[in-house]
Amino acid sequence: MIKKFKSINNLAVFQNFDWDSTMRDSGNNVVLFKLINIFYGRNYSGKTTLSRIVRALETGNLSDKYENPEFEVSITDVADGTPTNLTAHGKKIRVFNEDFVKANLRFIVNPDESIAPFAIIGGNATIEAEIQALKNELGVKENPEEEIDATGFYLELKNASLRATTALQAYQTANNSLNDQLRYKATNNPNGIKYKSDKFGDQNYNITKLLSDVKTVSDTSFQPLTDQEVTAKLNLLNESTNANIPEIEKPTFDLNTLNRKAKELVTKSISNSNKIEQLLKDAILNRWVKEGRQLHKDKLEKCSFCGNDISQERWNALESHFDEESEKLEKEIDSLISETENSIRKIETILVIDKNLFYSKFHSDLDTLIEEREQAIDVLKSDLNTIKEKLVERKDDLLNSKSYNDVTDNSKLLEDCWKKYETFRTEANEYSSSLETEQTKAKKLLRLREVSDFTTDIQFSTVKARVQSLKDTSDAETQSKNDVEEKIKRQIAQIEAKERLMNDEEKGAIKVNEYLNNFFGHDFLTLQALEDTDEFGGKKIKFEIVRNGNKAHHLSEGESSLIAFCYFMAKLEDVETKGSKPIIWIDDPISSLDSNHIFFVYSLINAEIFTSQEYEQIFISTHNLDFLKYLKRLPSALNKNHCNYFLISRENEISKITLMPRYLKDYVTEFNFLFHQIYQCSIAETDDENQHNLYYNFGNNTRKFLEAFLYYKYPNTIKQVDKLTKFFGNNRQASIMTDRINNEFSHLEGLFERSMTPIDIPEMKKTAEFILDKIKEKDNEQYEALLSSIGIEIQDEE
Known part of the structure; x- marks a missing residue:
């Protein structure tokens, strides 16, 4: 459903x-x-x-x-x-x-x-009879809501399902209990083997590894440690050893490529055609004019230095002098300078050596290696600064190519330092290996002794055999249930096949x-x-x-x-x-x-x-x-x-x-709905913005409700206003307010300007109270029935 x-x-x-x-x-x-x-x-x-x-x-x-x-x-x-x-x-x-x-x-x-x-x-009488016979054999499904009991194959399925469920629950209960014991032993914090890695050696120990160890200790050839051997292994574990030292990535520093790019830019020639000869000869003056051109272009018509007009011919000469080729070269030089500076910063992070990771016997050699590494870095930084200086020199005199002496690639110095470091690291790790190997073996033997004691305590072999027996029973009952389901499918297929014939x-x-x-x-x-x-x-x-x-x-x-x-x-x-x-x-x-x-x-x-x-x-x-x-x-x-x-x-x-x-579920009339709207208006909070629809619909709702109510109250042919006067009696205020609301707030024809003003909420609420009080006064029994029809109990209303 x-x-x-x-x-x-x-x-x-x-x-x-x-x-x-x-x-x-x-x-x-x-x-x-x-x-x-x-x-x-x-x-x-x-x-x-x-x-x-x-x-x-x-x-x-x-x-x-x-x-x-x-x-x-x-x-x-x-x-x-x-x-x-x-x-x-x-x-x-x-x-x-x-x-x-x-x-x-x-x-x-x-x-x-x-x-x-x-x-x-x-x-087809014959086929219909065959279909009915098959359906009778199939039976009907159980439906508790309609109090229908299962019959036929469906009853057989119900019973088979019950047996399968019972058998499955028995197996799951026993299996879960065993698994809980295994899980507790393997991973319970703080008593599980996983959380005693200092003794048993495996921080990632889990139930799967425990079952593997159970299989090992269950073998007839397994002999657990004696108590004396356990003491000896624990003493061995107290000897400390350093952790393996991780590798450091081999330095890869390409100085040759940087040198080649710098040489191309520093020695590159720029065409002298259309160049201002005076500026070609004086790099400082050339730079000063270039900056002045950038400050004046499209901004000033007179020279800020001398105050004279800058002629168009002068602008044309400057544009030819500072052409696209020189600007492109300057950008390429700036880019390579930035790359060189990045390399200078990066080189400090290469091959950082922490001698605290090593045994103290290696510290003296490491101090020497650290000094060699710093010297190699200083040499490389010097080479990089030389390249940078050449680039800056060319940038300052952009129009004239410069000579360039290739920088020697000394990056092999850093690579040699790395090779020495790797030698020390390998020796240090090998130094730990013999101690670590013996301790690893000891931890494994201690763990197997713990597992052996555990299997004895919980009688693992007996419990495991019982769980397997329950599983076999559950599988058999599940197969029986599946057989009945398959039989039902075949029966339904036969019914559908015969129905298709019809x-x-x-x-x-x-x-x-x-x-x-x-x-x-x-x-x-x-x-x-x-x-x-x-x-x-x-x-x-x-x-x-x-x-x-x-x-x-x-x-x-x-x-x-x-x-x-x-x-x-x-x-x-x-x-x-x-x-x-x-x-x-x-x-x-x-x-x-x-x-x-x-x-x-x-x-x-x-x-x-x-x-x-x-x-x-x-x-x-x-x-x-x-x-x-x-x-x-x-x-x-x-x-x-x-x-x-x-x-x-x-x-x-x-x-x-x-x-x-x-009122809508029990009484399907508009009359009840209209009464409910008037009642809600009478109890609504005037400052509740969510109730505005009650007031704007009040005129129509009140007019329609009173037309119906007063018609049956006074079924003669007197006018509606007279009915209102008769209904409210001596309360002239109530009849006048109600008549006004009926006429002005339920119609806009002839009163269109009324739609341009807001609703007077207190007036609506007061009128609703007048109407309800008068119905209650004239016929309390009818009033209570109307309240009941909209789900309002009398004590709640009071």
Whole structure:
């Protein structure tokens, strides 16, 4: 069964809807769907959106028109239904909504289309008898909610499942108990072997390694340490040893590439054509002019130094002098200077030696090595600074190439230091190895002695044999259960195979016509099954709507609604559905129907679904109060244990699901609703911004309520204002205020300027109190009945 719409987001009018925070009863308990679920909501409130979620669980597809839709549908004993997990529930679901109509009755939308045919089981006494015999042998499933006991193969499966469950629980209990003991010994903090690595030698010890050790100590050839040997091994462990010294990455310093790039830039020539000769000869003057050009260009027309005009010819000469080639060279030099500076900083981090990692016997050699490493770094830094100086020199005199002496690549000095370090590191680690090896062996032998004592204490061999015996029994019972399940599958396959022999599409059309004629009296409008051939010459059936012997066109909305719903009801008898007890969702089936046809739709649902009890769960939604009234006559519809009522409401662009108010669930009249609105207005806080709708609707609600109330109170032909005066008696203030509100606040025609001013809230609240006080004064018994109809107890009201 579907338990709830756990959450809905980004789906039409539903945004951030959370069931558990919204759907709670008076005791603050989360309300769930029941066997029967009835929804009421006005048009465009979101009823069809809910049906589309459930239809997606039926078809496995959700409209791609929704952007990033999210929902979770909780279903008993299976994973939640979500947009990425639509059909894993395994439930048989049938949904009637406008999408069902569009998918199956395309004729209603496009007269040139036909109606999707379906087959129901036809008549064949011999096969029917065989099917019934197979079904009797198969039996029925247990259903505690409907007090149905399992029979046949299903009873056999129930008993086999019980035995398998009992055997599995016995095995799991014994196995879990043994595993808990093993886990405690292996990884319990602080007593487990894992947390005594100083004694037993394995910081990553776990239950898998423990089982391996158990296997070792269980071998007949294993001899554990004696107590004297244990003492000797513990003494050995007290001797300390250094940890292995990790490798240092081999230095890779490419000075040659840096030298080559610098030489290319420093010695590179720049064309002297169009250059200012005076600036070529004086690098300082050239740099001064370059900076001045950048300060004046597009900013100043006169020279800031001498105050003279800068002619266009002078600008042209400067542009030719400081051309793109020189600017590009300058950028390349700046980039290589930055790279050189980075190398100078980086070299300090290469081959950092920590002599504290070594035994003290190595410290003297390491001090010498550290000094050699620092000397090598100084040499390399000097080489790098030489390259940088050459680059800076060329940048300062950019237009004139410079001589460049190659820098010797001394990076091998650093590599030699690394080789020496690796020699010392290897010797230090080897120095530890003999001590460490003996200690490692000692720890392993101590651990095996601990494991040996443990297996003796818990009688591991005996317990393990018992667990294995229980597992064998559980496997055998599970296999027996699987055999019965397989037998049920084969039986169902035989039934379905024989039912396919009786498939008859024409009887599908006959069933639709039966509903049209018997329930609605539409014998002039029928559904016909027409035989045709497909492109391969095979038999092909299609349905057409016929009126008076001819294909029907221009169906009214009411006729379309009747045919669509009758088609859906008949399809519940098709070979894919009949006998499967589906979850049924019927979305507003009475669109465009008059009151007689609304009653007939209710009768069809009652007779064909509820009487036969061929459903697991049913949902019906409507916008029509008359239909809602009829739905309450359905079997178990007033049983609180079997049926729930829900209200779908929309405020602006957001919809939500709530429990149906009592006045709407128990009394389906507008009169009760109007009284409830007046009562809420009388008790509302005037400064509560969430109650503004009560005041803006008060004029209409009060006028309509008093028209009905006073008509039955004073059924003679006196005017409404006279009825108000008579009703309120000596309270002239109440009758005048009520008459004003009825006329000014329930109409804008002739009083359009009233819509330009805000509502007088205290006046509304006072009038509501006048009305209620007068009803209570004149007929307290009726007043109490009205309060009860909207779920207000007398003591609560007082």
